[in-house]
Amino acid sequence: xxxPVQQRRVTIVDVARHAQVxxxxxxxxxxxxxGTSPAMRDKVHQAIADLGYRPSAAARGLRGQTYxxxxxxxxxxxxxxxxxxxxVTNRLNDSDYQVxxxxxxxxxxxxAKTIDxxxxxxxxxxxxxxxxxxxxxxEHVAGIVPTVIVGRHARSTIFxxxxxxxxxxxxxxxxHLVSLGHRRIAHIEHLETEPSxxxxxxxxxxxxxxRLAMRRHGLEDQIDIVSTTYTQAGGYTGARELLDRPRRxxxxxxxxxxxxxxxxxxxxxxGLSVPDDISVAGYxxxxxxxxxxxxxTSVDQAGWQIGADAxxxxxxxxxxxxxxxxxxxxxxxxxxxxxxxxxxxx
Amino acid sequence: xxxPVQQRRVTIVDVARHAQVxxxxxxxxxxxxxGTSPAMRDKVHQAIADLGYRPSAAARGLRGQTYxxxxxxxxxxxxxxxxxxxxVTNRLNDSDYQVxxxxxxxxxxxxAKTIDxxxxxxxxxxxxxxxxxxxxxxEHVAGIVPTVIVGRHARSTIFxxxxxxxxxxxxxxxxHLVSLGHRRIAHIEHLETEPSxxxxxxxxxxxxxxRLAMRRHGLEDQIDIVSTTYTQAGGYTGARELLDRPRRxxxxxxxxxxxxxxxxxxxxxxGLSVPDDISVAGYxxxxxxxxxxxxxTSVDQAGWQIGADAxxxxxxxxxxxxxxxxxxxxxxxxxxxxxxxxxxxx
DNA sequence: TTGAAAGCGCTAACAA
DNA sequence: TTGTTAGCGCTTTCAA
Numbered sequence: 001x002x003x004p005v006q007q008r009r010v011t012i013v014d015v016a017r018h019a020q021v022x023x024x025x026x027x028x029x030x031x032x033x034x035g036t037s038p039a040m041r042d043k044v045h046q047a048i049a050d051l052g053y054r055p056s057a058a059a060r061g062l063r064g065q066t067y068x069x070x071x072x073x074x075x076x077x078x079x080x081x082x083x084x085x086x087x088v089t090n091r092l093n094d095s096d097y098q099v100x101x102x103x104x105x106x107x108x109x110x111x112a113k114t115i116d117x118x119x120x121x122x123x124x125x126x127x128x129x130x131x132x133x134x135x136x137x138x139e140h141v142a143g144i145v146p147t148v149i150v151g152r153h154a155r156s157t158i159f160x161x162x163x164x165x166x167x168x169x170x171x172x173x174x175x176h177l178v179s180l181g182h183r184r185i186a187h188i189e190h191l192e193t194e195p196s197x198x199x200x201x202x203x204x205x206x207x208x209x210x211r212l213a214m215r216r217h218g219l220e221d222q223i224d225i226v227s228t229t230y231t232q233a234g235g236y237t238g239a240r241e242l243l244d245r246p247r248r249x250x251x252x253x254x255x256x257x258x259x260x261x262x263x264x265x266x267x268x269x270x271g272l273s274v275p276d277d278i279s280v281a282g283y284x285x286x287x288x289x290x291x292x293x294x295x296x297t298s299v300d301q302a303g304w305q306i307g308a309d310a311x312x313x314x315x316x317x318x319x320x321x322x323x324x325x326x327x328x329x330x331x332x333x334x335x336x337x338x339x340x341x342x343x344x345x346x
Numbered sequence: 347x348x349x350p351v352q353q354r355r356v357t358i359v360d361v362a363r364h365a366q367v368x369x370x371x372x373x374x375x376x377x378x379x380x381g382t383s384p385a386m387r388d389k390v391h392q393a394i395a396d397l398g399y400r401p402s403a404a405a406r407g408l409r410g411q412t413y414x415x416x417x418x419x420x421x422x423x424x425x426x427x428x429x430x431x432x433x434v435t436n437r438l439n440d441s442d443y444q445v446x447x448x449x450x451x452x453x454x455x456x457x458a459k460t461i462d463x464x465x466x467x468x469x470x471x472x473x474x475x476x477x478x479x480x481x482x483x484x485e486h487v488a489g490i491v492p493t494v495i496v497g498r499h500a501r502s503t504i505f506x507x508x509x510x511x512x513x514x515x516x517x518x519x520x521x522h523l524v525s526l527g528h529r530r531i532a533h534i535e536h537l538e539t540e541p542s543x544x545x546x547x548x549x550x551x552x553x554x555x556x557r558l559a560m561r562r563h564g565l566e567d568q569i570d571i572v573s574t575t576y577t578q579a580g581g582y583t584g585a586r587e588l589l590d591r592p593r594r595x596x597x598x599x600x601x602x603x604x605x606x607x608x609x610x611x612x613x614x615x616x617g618l619s620v621p622d623d624i625s626v627a628g629y630x631x632x633x634x635x636x637x638x639x640x641x642x643t644s645v646d647q648a649g650w651q652i653g654a655d656a657x658x659x660x661x662x663x664x665x666x667x668x669x670x671x672x673x674x675x676x677x678x679x680x681x682x683x684x685x686x687x688x689x690x691x692x
Numbered sequence: 693t694t695g696a697a698a699g700c701g702c703t704a705a706c707a708a
Numbered sequence: 709t710t711g712t713t714a715g716c717g718c719t720t721t722c723a724a
């Protein structure tokens with residue numbers, strides 16, 4: 001029985017020797033750098049293929065790039081984020097970059113640890129999705145490594161941002177419900193416990209968009225917000241609270257689909273039917289919103305496009321670190337399904 | 347306006363000078379290596395705190411460990427995988443390891459590319475979830491870097507495995523349906539297009555478990571399998587085909603929840619009701635199976651536990667590369683909900 | 693127990 | 709256009 005020989009790693013030196021050129025030449029060919037003749041490129045590529053050479057990211061990182069981009073996701077179980085991620089990876093598919101995801105970073109502390117670990121690993125750039133860190137910290141990070149922030153309604157000269165227009169998204173829902181005849185429209189919001197950066201977070205902007213739209217329709221006296229979280233449990237307790245009101249709302253706008261699911265559960269338990277007794281709308285147009293049994297009216301914020309734009313901005317910024325920062329704001333659309341209808345006749 | 351000074355990175359040399367010790371000493375303290383006095387440890391830790399030193403993973407990787415573990419996930423949008431991932435990260439939470447996820451590796455080619463990129467980055471160990479690569483390739487990889495394979499029913503001397511007992515899981519479903527009085531029980535399977543490693547894949551084992559259980563109940567003449575994919579569309583077309591049978595089944599066992607969702611859609615479109623006309627069961631007990639509107643009977647394979655076990659085995663193997671390989675097989679449980687009931691009276 | 697010094701594999705400044 | 713060479717920040721023998 002042959003024992004597998006633990007062979008030494010093939011290095012750039014082996015390639016150079018095999019191709020009868022210098023290591024510099026190999027390095028240049030690898031990086032498509034200036035100053036290599038076609039003949040040399042061929043020789044080097046041949047040697048690389050012959051030897052099965054693969055560059056060591058660690059050694060590269062010590063001097064130059066690692067060809068690694070990091071993406072931080074707050075909650076991988078929320079089906080909206082995979083969609084954004086697909087936009088990112090798809091955009092980078094035939095680039096030299098490898099995307100690595102740092103999972104599970106709930107809260108400011110875990111988030112800081114995750115970002116640090118990406119910096120320690122000399123990543124060439126990072127995309128932070130809906131981070132909760134204070135603005136100052138994000139700017140500090142962006143000063144160290146090219147950074148794109150997704151979801152925060154912030155403006156900075158050193159990082160780029162991509163976000164959905166949450167004001168417009170909330171307005172789409174309110175407009176739709178008003179046009180159906182609703183007046184008593186309530187909102188379930190996510191309230192961040194950590195007080196920093198409050199007004200930049202998408203959840204807060206959605207609540208603000210709801211308020212603005214209600215006022216625009218002359219319904220300021222109907223504004224009714226319960227503060228819970230964007231979770232199924234949060235939606236459930238929020239809806240319970242709303243259903244206990246002396247005059248209960250005829251429609252509930254939950255700031256996230258998963259919260260809308262909790263609300264639907266509470267409504268069904270209360271013996272009420274949707275949309276005949278009460279309408280429900282969500283946000284994110286996640287996979288399950290389209291299930292026929294669910295059929296949830298929801299705001300689609302084009303997660304795929306958000307991811308693709310973030311990836312593009314990041315690559316651009318890596319190439320030109322001094323270029324002006326961009327802020328991309330994408331317009332959401334409303335997907336009307338079966339959970340919204342006219343209010344019950346009174 | 348002060349321009350942010352791009353200050354030089356704090357290195358081990360700075361720490362050594364500040365603490366008045368050698369760089370060797372700092373390195374030892376960092377790695378909890380043998381041969382450091384408490385006094386020295388204190389001095390070094392103090393200097394690290396004073397200077398805000400963080401080790402460079404690239405430099406470390408060039409000689410020793412990178413303290414990075416890679417996890418490859420086939421499809422991040424499938425809500426079962428986040429659960430496994432949470433098990434992994436939770437288990438490693440207070441270790442020195444950082445978990446990084448390589449997303450989107452559909453197909454053998456993309457998978458190989460992803461694995462290579464993890465090796466290039468000198469990861470200390472990798473967890474491959476439901477890989478489709480041929481066995482020989484997995485063993486080759488495991489020879490280079492400590493590897494744990496999740497979901498494959500394989501046995502190897504050089505890699506560890508963690509898997510759900512899919513034979514038992516399929517039996518749980520068939521037994522449940524038979525006990526309700528069903529005889530015509532059909533199965534929707536996922537058929538891998540790439541012919542390698544077929545019999546090791548969880549989907550194939552589930553189909554085999556279905557066959558075995560049917561035979562055990564004396565129902566071999568009722569065995570009815572349609573081959574599609576574990577997707578919503580796959581479940582939809584699979585169910586359509588089954589509903590068109592001259593004598594249609596009274597129960598459908600889909601090998602994955604997401605396929606069960608497609609089947610439910612097809613059934614509802616055909617004007618049939620669940621479970622009165624036909625019962626449906628899934629596999630994975632994903633989040634949406636518990637939604638009251640869905641209420642899908644499903645097999646729970648304890649994804650969290652699978653992830654935690656995989657992380658434990660990987661850390662053990664990194665510490666003892668020569669230890670005997672382990673195969674962990676976890677027993678699934680059945681979660682009975684509203685989509686299964688007695689067959690219609692004939 | 694502590695430290696000096698030689699690399700790890702690559703990139704980039706500089707020389708030819 | 710090509711090659712020589714000095715590091716990048718760390719780990720790891722090997723001496724002291």
